[in-house]
Amino acid sequence: MSLNRRGNKPYRKEKQAGIESFFFSGGSLKKRSEPLKEVPLPISNANTKDIFKTLSGTSSQSFEDNGDCDLQEISMPKNFRVQSVPRPAAFSKKVSTSSISRQQLKRPFDSIGSYSSTQQKDEEEPEIVIVSKLKPSLVLTNHGTFSQHLGSKPASPAAEKSPQPSFDFEGLMSSVKPRAPKKLAIKYKPMTKSSSSMFQWSAEQQAVIDCVLDQDLNVFYTGSAGTGKSALTRELIRQLRQKHGESAVAVTASTGLAAVNIGGTTLHKFAGIGIGVGDAKHLVGKVLSNNQTKQVWNQTKVLIIDEISMVDVTYFEKLDAVAQGVRKIRKPFGGIQIVLTGDFYQLPPVSQNTQKKFCFQSTVWSQLVQKTVLLTEVFRQQGDQRLIHMLNAVRVGQLTPEIIQDFKSLCRPVVYEDGIMPTELYPLRHEVQRANENRLRQLEGFPRTYTAKDMLKQSQNPGDLVQLDKTVMAVKELVLKKGAQVLMLKNMDESVANGSIGKVMFFLPTGIWDAIRETLSEREMEDQDILNGVDCISAIFDNAPEDVLDSMWNSLKESVRERLLFHWSFSQNVPKNTPVYPVVRFSLGSHTSRSAFRAITPDTFVLESPGKTLAEREQLPLLLSWALSIHKSQGQTLPRVKVDLGRIFEDGQAYVALSRAVSADTLEVRNFDPSKVRVSRLVAEFYQRMGKA
Numbered sequence: 277m278s279l280n281r282r283g284n285k286p287y288r289k290e291k292q293a294g295i296e297s298f299f300f301s302g303g304s305l306k307k308r309s310e311p312l313k314e315v316p317l318p319i320s321n322a323n324t325k326d327i328f329k330t331l332s333g334t335s336s337q338s339f340e341d342n343g344d345c346d347l348q349e350i351s352m353p354k355n356f357r358v359q360s361v362p363r364p365a366a367f368s369k370k371v372s373t374s375s376i377s378r379q380q381l382k383r384p385f386d387s388i389g390s391y392s393s394t395q396q397k398d399e400e401e402p403e404i405v406i407v408s409k410l411k412p413s414l415v416l417t418n419h420g421t422f423s424q425h426l427g428s429k430p431a432s433p434a435a436e437k438s439p440q441p442s443f444d445f446e447g448l449m450s451s452v453k454p455r456a457p458k459k460l461a462i463k464y465k466p467m468t469k470s471s472s473s474m475f476q477w478s479a480e481q482q483a484v485i486d487c488v489l490d491q492d493l494n495v496f497y498t499g500s501a502g503t504g505k506s507a508l509t510r511e512l513i514r515q516l517r518q519k520h521g522e523s524a525v526a527v528t529a530s531t532g533l534a535a536v537n538i539g540g541t542t543l544h545k546f547a548g549i550g551i552g553v554g555d556a557k558h559l560v561g562k563v564l565s566n567n568q569t570k571q572v573w574n575q576t577k578v579l580i581i582d583e584i585s586m587v588d589v590t591y592f593e594k595l596d597a598v599a600q601g602v603r604k605i606r607k608p609f610g611g612i613q614i615v616l617t618g619d620f621y622q623l624p625p626v627s628q629n630t631q632k633k634f635c636f637q638s639t640v641w642s643q644l645v646q647k648t649v650l651l652t653e654v655f656r657q658q659g660d661q662r663l664i665h666m667l668n669a670v671r672v673g674q675l676t677p678e679i680i681q682d683f684k685s686l687c688r689p690v691v692y693e694d695g696i697m698p699t700e701l702y703p704l705r706h707e708v709q710r711a712n713e714n715r716l717r718q719l720e721g722f723p724r725t726y727t728a729k730d731m732l733k734q735s736q737n738p739g740d741l742v743q744l745d746k747t748v749m750a751v752k753e754l755v756l757k758k759g760a761q762v763l764m765l766k767n768m769d770e771s772v773a774n775g776s777i778g779k780v781m782f783f784l785p786t787g788i789w790d791a792i793r794e795t796l797s798e799r800e801m802e803d804q805d806i807l808n809g810v811d812c813i814s815a816i817f818d819n820a821p822e823d824v825l826d827s828m829w830n831s832l833k834e835s836v837r838e839r840l841l842f843h844w845s846f847s848q849n850v851p852k853n854t855p856v857y858p859v860v861r862f863s864l865g866s867h868t869s870r871s872a873f874r875a876i877t878p879d880t881f882v883l884e885s886p887g888k889t890l891a892e893r894e895q896l897p898l899l900l901s902w903a904l905s906i907h908k909s910q911g912q913t914l915p916r917v918k919v920d921l922g923r924i925f926e927d928g929q930a931y932v933a934l935s936r937a938v939s940a941d942t943l944e945v946r947n948f949d950p951s952k953v954r955v956s957r958l959v960a961e962f963y964q965r966m967g968k969a
């Protein structure tokens with residue numbers, strides 16, 4: 277092989293199997309006007325599949341170049357560096373220039389560029405260029421061999437400049453081990469909503485913070501739906517942990533869903549007494565016989581209980597007895613500072629006890645609670661005073677003819693221009709399931725089933741898997757189709773968070789999706805022609821017949837074909853068994869037509885008890901969201917909601933359902949009937965006493 281003027285090896289001229297097909301399967305590319313210099317590159321037999329493996333993230337090891345190639349910088353927008361290896365004249369360039377997010381920066385590869393020829397001569401072999409995001413000096417090409425330092429930390433800038441020993445590309449590829457989907461998933465960062473900078477706390481909220489943090493009181497704070505109880509709880513957790521340390525603050529809620537909402541565990545798991553079967557003496561013995569639970573009770577300085585309205589009075593009294601018995605301190609809850617929150621006008625405990633049911637009926641309550649704070653400022657429906665007024669009337673069961681009329685006037689279809697339908701709320705689980713299945717069935721297209729992976733972690737008890745299934749929101753089997761409406765269950769970034777709703781647009785391997793996103797701006801993604809183009813690419817993964825694919829492709833606008841040619845061609849060579857994930861278009865609110873596209877990969881849902889993870893579920897953090905049960909909706913804010921009150925059976929249920937809405941414009945109410953608005957007399961009296969206190 278001849279050496280070029282620098283004494284390095286020149287480009288390899290022979291064709292490599294499988295490479296050209298992904299450049300020349302359709303459309304045409306423009307010629308590059310200026311001549312390009314020839315530069316040296318090592319040689320490899322890498323084929324498309326190998327490159328795809330790397331691109332799709334089956335490896336996240338860092339790669340480094342061998343310092344042997346001459347890189348020409350093409351463009352450098354903020355946070356983004358596109359470098360490419362020049363090719364001989366008559367080759368054109370397609371390199372993405374879109375800016376990238378911080379999150380994407382974590383991925384191993386930055387951008388894809390390709391050179392391709394309009395004349396398909398052997399020596400004008402097309403080239404793919406993948407630029408490392410972590411290491412801007414790295415360019416991986418189908419012509420190139422690069423060095424790899426498995427598991428090594430990213431090199432310092434100085435190290436990047438210095439030559440590295442060369443490395444065999446095939447060796448590199450063969451050592452890339454497929455990884456579990458979890459590892460491929462974007463790591464969702466916890467939302468910072470609980471951080472003090474997020475909100476200007478109201479005077480009422482601040483009063484709670486002062487009572488808990490400065491005065492160390494046992495506090496119960498309550499208020500109607502949307503008064504910021506959960507937001508405030510998250511802030512208290514943050515500050516209490518700073519004050520006492522993580523392990524001294526027990527964060528619990530009466531239901532699994534409410535616990536997830538504040539990043540805690542269920543009260544049952546914390547307490548270590550199961551559902552509380554047996555008398556107090558027996559339960560104390562049970563805790564004392566388990567070192568871990570005993571330690572948890574002893575190290576807890578503050579116990580937070582959210583959704584206190586659903587804690588049964590008997591259980592509450594047993595908790596107090598256990599705390600005193602285990603800690604051997606004759607004070608309410610053994611001297612632990614208690615922070616209780618919830619709204620008794622919302623869902624009550626599931627209780628057999630007809631005499632006494634709510635924990636405020638207990639003498640323990642009156643001995644324990646030193647300060648009650650009523651939050652009155654409603655944030656959820658801020659800006660819709662009329663709806664706040666109507667909801668307050670439902671909460672206390674005092675409906676006037678005008679209010680009834682106002683609710684009846686909400687019985688009309690609400691049309692959303694972006695096609696995302698409102699979440700439907702039903703009292704009964706089977707109504708929910710039926711509604712979701714019906715909607716899914718109506719969609720054309722190929723159903724894709726995502727089955728959760730459940731694992732016992734620090735537990736030997738198979739019952740914990742049953743508990744996991746009951747507790748976490750992610751379902752065991754998630755069936756999706758293009759067009760399915762979904763609810764996001766995790767906080768992903770500033771735009772897409774737990775509770776965001778969206779629509780499944782495509783199913784794609786994450787690598788292909790990342791490559792597409794780096795080529796297209798947010799605005800371009802809103803363009804229907806572009807969406808048709810991406811849909812065409814995704815049809816490859818639906819195993820659409822070739823003639824169908826070709827006619828779909830040819831029916832696209834030429835500009836779209838040019839824009840997506842690389843991805844289209846590349847996708848055709850992707851192994852058929854490559855996992856695909858839904859790409860969801862999330863609405864950024866009902867008052868804007870803007871949306872955010874995200875590929876959703878599996879995440880982890882855990883069942884915890886104090887200090888340990890009992891079991892884990894790996895599943896896509898999505899739920900079909902045309903319909904939800906009212907019980908599941910408690911604690912959620914739903915930007916668009918349709919409520920069917922036909923089969924309401926519980927006190928507070930109508931109120932919980934209606935109060936998920938953020939405005940009357942986005943609330944549709946079916947079967948409103950004043951008799952469905954049920955309020956517990958005991959609760960009404962409790963709040964009356966509170967008002968007089």
Ligand SMILES: Nc1ncnc2c1ncn2[C@@H]1O[C@H](COP(=O)(O)OP(=O)(O)OP(=O)(O)O)[C@@H](O)[C@H]1O
Pocket residue numbers: 469475476477478481499500501502503504505506507508619655656910911912913935
């Ligand atoms: N001080 C504040 N300023 C602005 N927005 C706030 C404030 N406190 C809470 N919010 C917002 O108000 C909405 C409702 O808050 P949150 O869900 O905490 O209410 P809640 O009282 O727990 O409701 P529910 O009883 O229905 O569970 C959320 O979107 C929350 O982010």
